[in-house]
Amino acid sequence: MKEYQxxxxxxxxxxxxxxxxxxxxxxxxxxxxxxxxxxALIDAENDDQVKVIVFQGAGEKxxxxxADINQLKERxxxxxxxxxxxALYTKIENCKKATIAAVKGFALGGGCELxxxxxxxxxxxxxxxxxxxxxxxxxxxxxxxxxLTRMVGKSRALDMILTGKIIDGEEAERIGLVxxxxxxxxxxxxxxxxxxxxxxxxxxxxxxxKFAVHKGSDLSEDAGMWIEKLSQSIVFGTEDKNEGTSxxxxxxxxxxxxx
Numbered sequence: 055m056k057e058y059q060x061x062x063x064x065x066x067x068x069x070x071x072x073x074x075x076x077x078x079x080x081x082x083x084x085x086x087x088x089x090x091x092x093x094a095l096i097d098a099e100n101d102d103q104v105k106v107i108v109f110q111g112a113g114e115k116x117x118x119x120x121a122d123i124n125q126l127k128e129r130x131x132x133x134x135x136x137x138x139x140x141a142l143y144t145k146i147e148n149c150k151k152a153t154i155a156a157v158k159g160f161a162l163g164g165g166c167e168l169x170x171x172x173x174x175x176x177x178x179x180x181x182x183x184x185x186x187x188x189x190x191x192x193x194x195x196x197x198x199x200x201x202l203t204r205m206v207g208k209s210r211a212l213d214m215i216l217t218g219k220i221i222d223g224e225e226a227e228r229i230g231l232v233x234x235x236x237x238x239x240x241x242x243x244x245x246x247x248x249x250x251x252x253x254x255x256x257x258x259x260x261x262x263x264k265f266a267v268h269k270g271s272d273l274s275e276d277a278g279m280w281i282e283k284l285s286q287s288i289v290f291g292t293e294d295k296n297e298g299t300s301x302x303x304x305x306x307x308x309x310x311x312x313x
Contacts, residue, residue, distance in 0.1 A: 056097065060087035062112070063094045068105040068253040069246075070098040070151075077113035082120060083139065083164045092142050099149055102312055105253035105260075107149065108245060109172060110156040111165075117155070117181070120163025139164055139196040143171035147197075147268060150261035152252045156245045157181045157223070157232075167194060170201040173264065174248060176234040177223030178241045183231060184220035204271065206230050256294040257312045262286075 056063065062073040072094050074081040081087075098104045111117040146153055146168070155161075155169035158178040166183050169175050177183075185194045185202065193199065194215060203211040206229045213219065227235035236244045252260065262285040270278030289295050293313040301308035 056094075058090040058094065060084065061090040061094060063097075065101070065104065068103060069249045070094075070101070070104045070107045072098075072107060072109050073112050074109070074118050075112045077111075077115070080116035080119035080160060081111040081113070081165070083118055083168070088139060088142055092145065095142075095145060095149065099151055102257075104151060105255075105257060106152045106154060106249040108154045108156055108249060109168060110245075111159060114159060114180075116159040116165070117157040117161040118165025118168060119160045120165050120186075139167070143167055143197050146171040147201075148264075150264070151257075152249075152260055152264070154245060154249060156241065157183070158241065160184075162220070163187055163194070163198075164196050167196040167198045167201070170205065170231075171197060174234075175226075175232045176236065176241060176245050176248065177226055177232045179223060179235075179237050181223035181226065181232075182220050183223075183226050184218065185215050186218035186220070188216065189218050202231070254307075256289070256292075256298055256308070256310045258292050258294050259289050259298075262289055 064071045153172040155172040155175045226232040266282045266285045270281045294310045298308045
């Protein structure tokens with residue numbers, strides 16, 4: 055397994071765990087960590103054994119407490135136009151593998167935006183979500199203004215962004231920011247349960263289901279229906295579709311081969 059400076063990567067069965075590993079700085083997202091994440095993401099996408107990618111933070115205090123403020127302070131207006139974190143999070147959203155954010159502790163700024171880019175968010179009792187960028191005289195710039203709005207609605211998104219309020223995991227689940235709230239110690243068990251459920255599915259179907267949801271949600275319903283129809287026509291031509299339907303009729307587990 056490849057070693058990185060600011061993250062840890064572990065593959066367990068069909069799950070790739072990417073751990074943000076700067077606990078002394080609450081896993082602040084510096085340039086090295088972002089580069090590490092992108093490299094690990096590419097490797098996981100190209101690994102046929104990996105079905106699900108899980109992002110988590112090292113330590114108990116933080117998932118990721120946002121961008122590294124020391125580096126942020128030095129950025130110019132021209133540098134803000136560089137794709138950077140926003141482009142990386144779009145790659146995570148468009149990843150052909152399913153992604154899960156396992157959030158304990160603080161997920162603020164860029165950390166919150168990382169969780170928003172994932173397909174599923176699982177939060178513990180001590181999870182804290184927020185977009186406090188306006189306190190620094192800037193705005194969320196890694197997809198927060200767009201993904202949060204689509205996820206929880208314009209009114210709630212504006213409330214969080216303009217006030218900089220921080221909400222806990224239970225509140226995040228209530229407003230639709232989080233899929234699962236775990237009020238206990240065994241949040242890893244919940245992550246493993248959800249990941250295992252997804253990993254049983256056909257990998258091409260996972261990819262195209264994600265594609266249809268993400269691309270179709272920004273279009274009219276009719277246009278989205280065509281994306282769904284075209285995606286379905288692709289999976290109908292795969293070996294995995296034949297294997298999945300045969301396995302169901304034969305009352306056995308399918309053996310998908312991503313073909």
